[in-house]
Amino acid sequence: MNLKSMSKGLLFLALTSTFAVTATAAETIKIGINVPLTGFAASDGTSALNGAKLATEQVNSAGGINGKQLELVVYDDQASPKQSVPIATKLIEKDKVTVGISCSYSGATRAAAGIYQSAEVPYISAYAIHPDITRAGNYTFRTSFVGEVQGRAGAKLAGKILKKKRAVLITLNNDFGKSLVTGFREKAESYDVTIVNEYPYSIKDRQFGPIVAKVKADNPDVIYATGYFFTAGPLVSQLRAAGVKATIIGQEGFDTQTFIKIAGSASEGVIITTSLDRDSNSQESQEFIAQYEKMFNHKTDMVAASGHTAVKVAADAIKRAGSTDRSAVRDAIAKTDLTASTGTISFNSLGEVIKNVQVQIVKDGQFRHYAVISDPELLAPPVD
Amino acid sequence: MQYEISLLTIMGISIIAALSLNLIVGFCGQISLGHAAFLGVGAYTSAMLTKAGVPFTAAVAASMLMAGIIGTVVGFTSLRVREDFLAITTMGVGFLFLGIVRKQDFLGGEMGIAMIPDPGLGKVGYLVLVLLLAATLALFSIYLKRSWMGFTFDAVADDEDTANLVGIDVSSYKLIAFAMGTAFAGLAGALYAHNIKFIDPESFGFVESITILSMVVIGGTGSVWGVTIAAGVLSIFPMWFQFIDDYKLLVYGGLLCMIMLFSPDGLSGIFGRFLNTIRGKNFNASGQ
């Protein structure tokens, strides 16, 4: 009987909270965020949200936007399209956000993008790379590289800068890995790089013994490995332990101190393409890196920088638009020319970001500047 | 109202999915841990067909057919293996299906299928369609339960060997249960695809299969209205519990565990006992 009445009460409480209209807060500008805070993508979600929170804090302490404070409305979508869709509807209809930002993975972002587009509310993808996200329409933008663009940069890095000839691809089997590899393959030949073999692995894999053994037999001089810190760390560690000496090229997924912590000394000499330059002269980047570490007691990473940049772009656009009219803000975003922690941000006609690729190398247990790739033709994102 | 409409649509689709599994697990007693794969079959079939220009109604019908056919094939495995072995086999089928889809570029591979066409009914129209279909399936389930087929399913679920002895063609009935259950799962999948308009292999994985199974078990396996309510509530569970965002998955897991410990026959069991308590009280009150 107790359980019954308890569950009845819980039912009632939950019912009212779901269908209750959110009370309008006093004069804040709202940005909606869908982010995975539980589930398998929780680590990236937490980082991205932290970056977004830091940006909000910075904007507000500088006086807010047009006199009002910025407020983030955050919902956990568990990186699931099934949840990101009702969340998007809720943010647009109930919370009445001016702009939506996705700090989530591609599936969830793509599903929500359709909702934002039909409701004509601007939506910025912080780090999700699925090409169809910006194809949802003129209200969708992306502040991080499309996978292919970064992949092409990787090919130039391997062939032209590092002068390697034989490459093996170790590919993460999801949209992130696949699109990076597509870009790499596209340009490999033009930089004289032969792809000897490709080995796919799943996002859940941590033991790469068989792949390592095969790569050793292939004997390449460079390995283009795609993944996130929790796969890249063990992978790099196991490659080096097996005596594989080839240079390893990674991407933004590697870009976190935790990667270095996991791989230890094996991470020395790993080179990555990314958007965050630890040695950057830019005040934006330096401030971001320092303040992030202070606020969250954790070294920053690429995903956090992406979340940070997305919020800064949104805030800047709302300021330039001078209002929270969603259509005016959208136009303002399209005209963005902003220096953010991840470089100078501007968008092409599709809403894809145009910016340089930073190349970093792990030296003495830290990411350091190695090179910059700024070939506009190579890095041109798709226009449709 | 958009938000409420989207929630109700999701509820409706989940109810169809859960009721479809109920036919297999609840009515016929065959444990299936890979049911989400059949939603996947329906979703992918409908998505591919509508993107190729096939009209919505035809595509959905095709999805049901496709899912039912594959379901029957899987049903054949249920003739080979029993109980716990069957549970794991169906789980394996789920993984195998995903594993294959992931690698096929024409099915979108890892990228999934985006920009799935809108059926053109508008949000409210679609909701009405989904709810009508859910109600139809619920009524069909109740009818089935009371029919001779339902009675036979019950016999098979209870004791296969004895059922066989009394002349029931157990194999055929198992196959029928699988065929029906998976066909309706295909329906749910197709409706899902046109609602969210984006599908990828991850949406139909093991976690999803477990979620649907827990709806059936918490509702009370076999109980049509119990499963309906459980599916409705659990499907929008994450949205209900936004206010304890960080803990909601913990609460969900804990809830599953607790309900199994304290009321294993689910909601229908709770209600049944409640009714008995009332009846008992009335009984005494009449002085008999």
Add this chain to the structure above:
Amino acid sequence: MLFFDLLVQGLLQGGIYALIAIGLTLVYGLLRILHVAHAGLYTLGGYIAILITNATGSFTLGITVSMVSVGFMGMVIYRLIYQPILEKPPFVALIASIGLFIAMEEIYRIVFGAYGITFADAPLQGTLNIAGIYLRHCEIGALLLAALLITSLSLFTRYSRIGIAWRATVTDPGMSQSFGVDVIKVRYLNFFIGSAMAAGAGSMVAVMNNLVEPTMGSVPSYKALAIIVLGGLGNVRGTVIAALIIGVAEAFGTIYLGNILDRDSIAFALLILVLMVKPTGLFSKG
């Protein structure tokens, strides 16, 4: 050369799988329960190993504390979750176990953070070169540990009084009870041993990856189920062999079938094939 390299890798992975799967098959053999939450104990083993090692500097202490404490945790889970529902239909225990597993993963995330934890100074990272095959010390350690624990278990059940009583209980609980065997004690022992072995596996994997994450157990949770079914539910020897077979199949499969099937599918495809031919698994209960 490559062949042996892959074979060794496969056996290594298989050994880890075996350590995890044994606990699962022990529970099934005794209670007919699919103890999915077992994978949560594997993860817990990894966490405790890292925490104790980081605090005391000794990995030996870390893994020992891990195995013993997780062994006890397994007993607690039996007492609180499974004992009350032993008489209910099978899917009740299954759903309860799944719910418990989800809750455990979430507790790890909330308490230890979403990023996971690493060793302050990872032990056993040195490499040994045996005829061209490089094996890290931790990998050799894992193989040795697996061999040691499995052999000990085998000897224990064959030659010690408690072990024999245990085997009897698994084969026929009613009969053994009439012979005076304390069935409850046997059950506790069952959970202790299985859980401790899983913790051992978790600790070794923690060293091999230098990373323990909340969701570390999600793959073993279903993979181990496939393994114990392949081996014949309740058959320990069958489970070990099945684990090794799957480890090796995955090692070769990921390289040569990588473009057709992903890793998990290889294990399950193998399982389904075998079950179609032999519906009770490679070895029947015995």
